[in-house]
Amino acid sequence: MSGPRDGYSEVRLLDPFEIHVGPAFSAGEKGARRYAFRAEPRHCNMRGVVHGGMLMTLADMTLGQAVWDATDNAACVTLNMQTQFLKPAMAGEWIEVAPELTRRTRGMVFMRGDFTVGGELVMTVQSVWKLLGQD
Amino acid sequence: MSHAAMRLPDGAEDISSGGFNLFAGPFYRLPDAGETRRFAFIALPKHMNASGTVHGGLLMTFADIAMSRTSRLSTGARSCSTVSLSCDFAGPGRQGDLIEIAVTVTKKTRTLVFLSGQLTTGERAVMTATGLWRIVQ
Numbered sequence: 001m002s003g004p005r006d007g008y009s010e011v012r013l014l015d016p017f018e019i020h021v022g023p024a025f026s027a028g029e030k031g032a033r034r035y036a037f038r039a040e041p042r043h044c045n046m047r048g049v050v051h052g053g054m055l056m057t058l059a060d061m062t063l064g065q066a067v068w069d070a071t072d073n074a075a076c077v078t079l080n081m082q083t084q085f086l087k088p089a090m091a092g093e094w095i096e097v098a099p100e101l102t103r104r105t106r107g108m109v110f111m112r113g114d115f116t117v118g119g120e121l122v123m124t125v126q127s128v129w130k131l132l133g134q135d
Numbered sequence: 136m137s138h139a140a141m142r143l144p145d146g147a148e149d150i151s152s153g154g155f156n157l158f159a160g161p162f163y164r165l166p167d168a169g170e171t172r173r174f175a176f177i178a179l180p181k182h183m184n185a186s187g188t189v190h191g192g193l194l195m196t197f198a199d200i201a202m203s204r205t206s207r208l209s210t211g212a213r214s215c216s217t218v219s220l221s222c223d224f225a226g227p228g229r230q231g232d233l234i235e236i237a238v239t240v241t242k243k244t245r246t247l248v249f250l251s252g253q254l255t256t257g258e259r260a261v262m263t264a265t266g267l268w269r270i271v272q
Contacts, residue, residue, distance in 0.1 A: 014184075014185040015183065015184035015185045015190055016180060016181055016182070016183045016184070016185070016190075017181060017182050017183060017184060017190035017192060017193050018184075018190070018192070020158075020159075020181045021158075021159070021192075041154075042154075042155065042158045043155050043158070044154055044155060045154045045155060045156070046153055046154050050155075051154065051155035051156070051159075051196070051199075052196075052199045052203075052217045052220070053155060053159060053192070053193075053195060053196025053197075053199045053200065054155050054159075054196070056192055056195040056196065056199070056220070057190070057192025057193070057195070057196060058192075059192075060190070060191045060192045060195070061192065075186070077191075077224065078191045078224050079223070079224055080221070080222065080223050080224070081191070081195065081221070081222050081224075082219070082220075082221040082222075083195075083217075083219060083220050083221075084218070084219045085216070085217050085218060085219065085220075088216075
């Protein structure tokens with residue numbers, strides 16, 4: 001298995017580290033997008049398990065895309081991210097997430113995401129984002 | 136010797152042997168400071184985000200690698216897996232910065248290791264990480 005599934009198109013990544021680990025894919029309309037990622041051997045450890053660092057990078061990338069959608073591309077930074085690793089993801093697998101906006105205040109955005117492979121949870125993430133220039 | 140290697144502290148050992156660790160790295164282990172395990176990397180162009188600071192995903196990758204290795208070193212386990220990790224981003228890292236993590240073990244049980252890590256560059260805080268590792272074998 002390789003490449004994106006039907007209905008998904010490549011996300012335009014801007015950050016050098018995201019371009020380095022990418023590509024990532026998305027489907028759906030602004031504010032209700034799904035994101036997905038095809039794990040390759042370069043994303044894995046020697047046993048073919050996707051590295052936790054790669055999964056957290058995917059989470060920061062995709063929840064960040066959703067923050068941009070929710071704020072008309074406001075400049076923002078991650079303040080905190082909490083990750084629970086529920087089940088290993090393996091090389092070749094298609095990892096999906098539909099980020100959810102938990103709450104938005106004037107200066108902060110609270111996001112969460114359940115990451116799944118074939119409908120089974122592999123990771124849950126909550127992150128807090130600060131909108132720059134807002135107190 | 137690369138430019139990066141020349142700026143590393145004495146005794147730095149490359150721990151990026153393959154897989155994502157090498158693809159995202161290189162990362163280095165530094166000599167222990169008592170019970171504290173120390174690791175470092177130099178922020179390269181590939182580690183950055185578009186606004187010119189080190190990407191949060193790379194910082195969390197570095198913490199995960201350093202804390203996983205500490206969980207193995209402190210227990211003698213061959214393999215440990217990350218159960219949970221919480222990271223607070225305190226300040227930016229910049230390209231060329233030497234970013235270090237000091238990892239301490241909070242508690243060990245028969246099957247679990249509780250860890251915390253402080254990321255700094257120079258005297259400045261970059262990220263705090265706390266997490267839980269399961270001893271696999």
